[in-house]
Amino acid sequence: MEPILYMAPLQGVTNHVYRNAYSKEFFGYDLAVAPFIRSCEIRKSTKNPLRDILPERNCDRLKLVPQVLSNDPRTFILITQAIADLGYKTVNWNLGCPLSKIRNKKRGSGLLSEPEFIVDFLSQVVPRIPVSLSLKLRLGNETSNDILKLLPMIEGFALKEIIVHPRVGKEMYSYPADIETFSRCLELTEHRLIYNGDINSVETFNALKGRLSGVYGWMIGRGGIVNPFLPEEIKNLRVSTDNEKRHRFYSFLESVFLAYQQELSGPRHLMDKMKENWQWWSRAFVGGKQLFYQVSRIRKPDKYRAMVDNFFQQSPKLLI
Numbered sequence: 670m671e672p673i674l675y676m677a678p679l680q681g682v683t684n685h686v687y688r689n690a691y692s693k694e695f696f697g698y699d700l701a702v703a704p705f706i707r708s709c710e711i712r713k714s715t716k717n718p719l720r721d722i723l724p725e726r727n728c729d730r731l732k733l734v735p736q737v738l739s740n741d742p743r744t745f746i747l748i749t750q751a752i753a754d755l756g757y758k759t760v761n762w763n764l765g766c767p768l769s770k771i772r773n774k775k776r777g778s779g780l781l782s783e784p785e786f787i788v789d790f791l792s793q794v795v796p797r798i799p800v801s802l803s804l805k806l807r808l809g810n811e812t813s814n815d816i817l818k819l820l821p822m823i824e825g826f827a828l829k830e831i832i833v834h835p836r837v838g839k840e841m842y843s844y845p846a847d848i849e850t851f852s853r854c855l856e857l858t859e860h861r862l863i864y865n866g867d868i869n870s871v872e873t874f875n876a877l878k879g880r881l882s883g884v885y886g887w888m889i890g891r892g893g894i895v896n897p898f899l900p901e902e903i904k905n906l907r908v909s910t911d912n913e914k915r916h917r918f919y920s921f922l923e924s925v926f927l928a929y930q931q932e933l934s935g936p937r938h939l940m941d942k943m944k945e946n947w948q949w950w951s952r953a954f955v956g957g958k959q960l961f962y963q964v965s966r967i968r969k970p971d972k973y974r975a976m977v978d979n980f981f982q983q984s985p986k987l988l989i
């Protein structure tokens with residue numbers, strides 16, 4: 670059976686511009702979780718907090734699940750109602766963000782050391798929202814015992830699924846993912862579990878699949894940004910030659926660039942955004958590191974385009 674694959678949310682990267690350009694050129698994902706929206710933003714009237722997930726800004730080729738970062742049931746319910754009004758059927762609660770400024774304010778993975786708080790939050794929220802709820806967790810805040818304690822406590826809630834990135838918050842992305850503790854999670858819950866972490870090649874995916882039985886789906890983050898062909902390769906949907914890959918990658922980069930050019934105000938914002946993306950894309954090519962360095966210094970969009978065109982005209986070797 671074909672595996673179920675989710676595009677992971679990466680704040681600043683996998684927004685509507687990325688998702689739309691992605692689904693024009695590549696395929697293989699069954700669903701994307703959008704980068705988080707803070708629930709407290711529903712009370713501010715300056716910018717629409719839902720702008721990234723507005724249906725008119727998102728092509729319907731890729732199913733989308735909005736994500737909310739919150740430690741306040743009241744604003745969570747309010748923002749979820751607004752999300753439901755846009756037509757979405759599922760919302761994801763972010764309990765995984767590892768950034769210290771978020772963890773220290775008892776949000777994201779900072780909440781995982783407080784399972785009673787999470788239970789209380791779910792008791793208030795689940796009966797009051799008009800959509801199904803999924804969770805995205807790390808193993809804990811500082812220790813992976815957090816998830817072992819939490820899972821039995823949330824077993825009775827009607828949750829759509831639980832996505833688990835098997836690291837604790839304080840580790841950020843260092844140390845290997847803790848597959849052992851993830852396997853214990855599979856034994857501890859009847860909820861559908863989605864595995865997320867370090868899937869960066871077909872080989873890693875197959876090894877994880879062989880090791881973990883009972884996983885409902887697989888979420889791919891950084892590996893899928895560096896190698897956008899990965900989902901179709903995992904599903905064996907299409908085999909592209911290196912030339913086709915370069916061509917398809919280039920078309921995708923053009924779409925991202927043109928869409929940001931329309932949306933962002935001024936060349937500085939545009940170039941900052943391209944730089945943010947190139948920190949990942951550069952890893953797909955021999956010579957990508959040097960190109961990233963050059964892109965980081967460039968201020969003029971025309972120069973940027975000429976530089977990228979020149980790079981692709983030289984048929985750079987692929988590392989993916």
Ligand SMILES: Cc1cc2nc3c(=O)[nH]c(=O)nc-3n(C[C@H](O)[C@H](O)[C@H](O)COP(=O)(O)O)c2cc1C
Pocket residue numbers: 677678679680681703704705736763765766805834865866867868888889890891892
């Ligand atoms: C730059 C960046 C931004 C991220 N933003 C989010 C986010 O908005 N919401 C979220 O749940 N996870 C976020 N994550 C975590 C990823 O979704 C994913 O869980 C993590 O990268 C591990 O998966 P991977 O090893 O496949 O990349 C972010 C990660 C990175 C590197």
